[in-house]
Amino acid sequence: MDLQIALLLGQDGIVNGAIYALLALALVLVFAVTRVIFIPQGEFVAYGALTLAAFQAGKTPGTLWLLLGAGVLVAFIDTVVAVRAGSPGRLKRIVLWDLALPAVVAGLVFWLEPDKLPLVVQVALSLAIVVPLGPMIYRLAYQPLAEASVLVLLIVSVAVHLALVGLGLLFFGAEGSRTTPFSEAQFNIGTLTVNGQTLWVLGASIVLIVALYVFFGRTLYGKALRATAINRVGARLMGISTTMAGKLSFTLAAGIGALSGILIAPITTVYYDTGFLIGLKGFVAAIIAGLVSYPLAAAGAILVGLLESFSSFWASAFKEVIVFTLIIPVLVWRSLTSHHVEEEE
């Protein structure tokens, strides 16, 4: 290996690492707020990328039907709950978020012919389809079990993941897709060539991380999420709805996932089940951080990205084995440093 290859691999690793970092942040966020280990995170990556790809291919993405269907289902369940609870005041909100919003998105998709639109609008439409799925999935799958043990929630996560992968195959087929890059520019720094898309990924990641930092540090909703993460009961007593916190964290996670997918779609071919492995690598990073620390998760993600790209050079067949085995020394280290404390569930 010479310096040039090392630089190339390093660049590759950092780009992938940036994506893993975003996913790791989302995973830590969701776990801290809801105690859900969010295995389906990767499906949002795939849905985001493939929805955009479908637009560019001039097709109507199947995720649109999922959005409409999930909206109707959520609206139905919430209406029944609202009527039983005798509070018809909630109906307005239900109609607005679960029925009107998906309907407007669908209307736009059919009316605008997205394949002829600029990339920005395509991206916005893709996000408008995929992101609302986050809170809807929270409502349907997790909210009825919000007080269950971490283990039950984990099994639910795996179930949601399976259902979403199956739906992904149904919507997008087994073929992979790539999207057009955000920028075709190339920069030469010495012997190193940097692609415009690489800079897009890094830039977007940094902007997102800063945005999250500001969100959690400076806004009321961010603080509400942090409060819920620290003490659910206490947050509730202060008037923070844990349901709201759950839906909000799922919205953020879905947004981060879909955006990550959109960012990498021009670099790698995305298949309906690609998201799972990408999400799991975010996981390895999140576990390095013990599922609690954001900066550690980001650092772990870069480590995972670099390890992956260098091992793909030296032992490409064993790339996945090496990355997932990384978790073992991390667990050893965690088991040696974390002292045993009894927790009551």
Place this chain on the structure above:
Amino acid sequence: MKARLPLLGFLVLLAFGPLLLPEFYVTLLNYIGLYSIVALGLVLLTGVGGLTSFGQAAFVGLGAYATGYLTTAHALSPWLALLAGLGVTAAVALVLGFLTLRLSGHYLPLGTIAWGISLYFLFGNLEFLGGHTGLTGIPVLEFFGLKLSTGREFYYLIWVVLLGAVLATQNLLDSREGRAIRALKGGGLMAESMGVDTARTKTVIFLIAALFACVSGWLYAHLQRFVNPTPFGLHIGIEYLFMAVVGGAAHVWGALVGAGLITILKQWLQDILPKIFGQSGNFEVIFFGIMLILVLQRAREGIWPWLVRLVPFNANQQRTVAEAEPLPCRQMPAAGTVLLEVMDARKEFGGLVANDNMSLTVKAGEVMALIGPNGAGKSTMFNCISGVDPVTSGEIRFLGERTEKLVSREIARRGMGRTFQHVRLLPTMSVLENVAIGAHLRGDKGVLSASMHLERAEEARLLAEARRQLERVGLAEHLFDEAGSLPLGQQRVLEIARALCSDPCLLLLDEPAAGLRYLEKQALAELLRKLRAQGMGILLVEHDMDFVMGLADRVVVMEFGEKISEGLPEEVQKDPVVLEAYLGGVE
């Protein structure tokens, strides 16, 4: 006998099934059997023990590849290859268990996801295992000269193995080790305080589940006669967990129900869904995912408990406890011997000092009461003494031996029994079995003899001891009730019986009279007096002053983590410092 009718019917159907059924159904039953063996391990691990693994398929793969490789490349006998596979699996499971089992709950499943993926890719990329095409030409199993070359012949082997595993698991759960396993779900603290080595117990069930999976893989390899990585991927590992959860993860027969249901449904869905959607693919996972979510939301116990309710036979299992030779008891120290000595104990939680400068002694044959306002640090003191949450500094001696660094089960072994302020028992287990957990250290028969029920003599003695202690505390009518169905006061008394079952010489009782009615309190006081007369030392935390003052020989009063007074009950009651602590001072 009536209760066994459904089981007998099932066995008869199983025995004659393959003689009558067409080939297709025999194959289906073979697969159900193979999957059930794996799901059974998960019942033990997840449903009973509260641990979860998504990586069981990888253990199946280890069994299958071990025999696949050894019988083709080295022409080894399949039976030796089985042993080799079990050895490899055990080694891998022990290492993984060592790494992940001591971490809090969700790291184990995450670890199993990671290593389930790793092993799958490893199978697919190792040259000598045939890569993604796999290994072919695995020999036919021979059984005393009988070749098992068709599915019909193999059927009997699979189901004999499965039923053997079911029986062994059932036996294991109904034993001393089984109670320790079931106690894991209630959090390790109580189990450890009763002397159960929870890390070891967790490792044992993880190992058993892995070995079951390995055997299933071995059978699979010789049934199929070829192996490739596909059936050992993570998605299949997840499917095994589905089987256990859907069938009823807490019941051995739930594994069979779940495996049967999922296998048949999968078969049916794989036929019908591609026709509906007009394209081919694994669409059944959509259905399974949604089904599992609904099962967890609506019927978290799975299908088996619901099936049992349909069949009225099993409902009323009135059991009796056989008479048995009493267990040997420890030699009680002579009355007046110092049992427990606490010197300058200090406990910090971060910056908070919960106990400071605490010193006290308890002698054999006396009741020492530890009293003080709420939040004075009494329960913290208890946890320090019993090793649940060790002191930050200071010295604790029990029977002359330094114990402040020992873990709670080691202290329990030395003869200290305790109850908890917030009752810790296993609500769905019977009162008798809950109390028998207390006798854990008085038996020594292990998992193997338990699974073959070779330890029945010891088991009878343990249960008889549990009954004796329950009679002693006045719960003789409730032996077979669910512990959770007792009122809170009686649950506290149950904890006393459980502590007594460990044959202690020092008893730590944390608010034993709370929630008892007047007559029950009198009976409890009477019991404690009797124990004292027999030479037991008792350290008591209690808020009922009539109860304390009528019973205690000496009293220590705590406030803000420190001792403010000590002496005879009547002295302490007159102490102005104590009066101020309880009633407030006169300004």
